Amino acid sequence: MIYFTPYETAPSLFHIYEPGDVHCTLIVGRERALLFDTGYGFCDIKEAVTALTDLPLTIVNSHGHLDHAGGNFRFAQEIYIHPYERQVYDLYQAEKESLMDRMWSLYQQGKKPRPWPEGFSRQDYYPYKPCSFVDLTDGQTFDLGGRIVEAIFFPGHTRGCVALYDHQSGLLLAGDNLGHSIWIMFEQSASLAEYRSCLCRLKDDFEIKGILGSHYSGIYPASLIDTVMQCVNQRDDGRSTLFIHPRKGYKALRRKVPLTDVPGVSSLYLVYPFD
Numbered sequence: 491m492i493y494f495t496p497y498e499t500a501p502s503l504f505h506i507y508e509p510g511d512v513h514c515t516l517i518v519g520r521e522r523a524l525l526f527d528t529g530y531g532f533c534d535i536k537e538a539v540t541a542l543t544d545l546p547l548t549i550v551n552s553h554g555h556l557d558h559a560g561g562n563f564r565f566a567q568e569i570y571i572h573p574y575e576r577q578v579y580d581l582y583q584a585e586k587e588s589l590m591d592r593m594w595s596l597y598q599q600g601k602k603p604r605p606w607p608e609g610f611s612r613q614d615y616y617p618y619k620p621c622s623f624v625d626l627t628d629g630q631t632f633d634l635g636g637r638i639v640e641a642i643f644f645p646g647h648t649r650g651c652v653a654l655y656d657h658q659s660g661l662l663l664a665g666d667n668l669g670h671s672i673w674i675m676f677e678q679s680a681s682l683a684e685y686r687s688c689l690c691r692l693k694d695d696f697e698i699k700g701i702l703g704s705h706y707s708g709i710y711p712a713s714l715i716d717t718v719m720q721c722v723n724q725r726d727d728g729r730s731t732l733f734i735h736p737r738k739g740y741k742a743l744r745r746k747v748p749l750t751d752v753p754g755v756s757s758l759y760l761v762y763p764f765d
């Protein structure tokens with residue numbers, strides 16, 4: 491069974507799909523490669539990366555949620571992360587069982603692909619998996635050999651979220667902070683005002699040619715930032731609907747706006763807190 495599916499979204503940039511509906515991204519330069527996120531860790535992402543490049547690897551986590559940092563333990567090397575996200579990582583390591591119960595029930599209802607490979611042991615996966623974190627700084631650059639990748643602090647979905655800008659392709663790797671379903675409603679999320687100011691900074695400081703999100707295989711147009719900005723600016727509690735987090739029971743508001751320029755996607759959802 492092929493578990494990971496890499497899409498070469500731009501030259502030597504692979505958006506790697508993992509069942510469970512999440513992607514890691516591998517950017518390959520002349521001398522090094524950079525892996526953005528490590529997925530759930532149900533299957534060995536390191537093998538999938540090695541099949542694409544044998545260059546030395548730098549690893550960065552967009553944030554500490556299990557579907558982005560769960561595969562960290564597969565690597566015996568330091569992993570860059572925003573300092574705030576260390577506690578998010580710990581929190582989600584402790585919630586594995588309930589997260590996986592939820593995934594399994596969605597799979598059985600036919601709403602999600604089978605999340606883990608044949609022979610996978612949930613019992614082996616449940617215990618806390620330590621990994622070696624190193625603090626990332628805003629504006630930190632990684633020179634992959636003729637290819638510069640820049641880290642941008644982007645508080646929103648969580649307060650320590652990080653995006654990467656690939657100067658070669660002009661693609662912004664936005665993690666869970668940009669996409670067609672944006673959740674800024676966790677106890678660990680930033681305020682909408684803070685998120686909005688980050689969107690402004692992205693527009694002002696970077697020439698973005700396209701956006702990669704963690705839960706979509708294609709490339710979003712750069713105009714997605716404007717659509718999200720409008721949605722944030724025109725937050726209208728009267729036109730939003732009640733949203734209840736399926737696992738934690740948090741209550742929030744959900745605003746739906748039409749999307750016209752994203753293949754296969756007709757609506758954008760922003761989930762945000764009551765004030």
Ligand SMILES: [Zn+2]
Nearest residue numbers: 553555647666
């Ligand atoms: Zn997340």
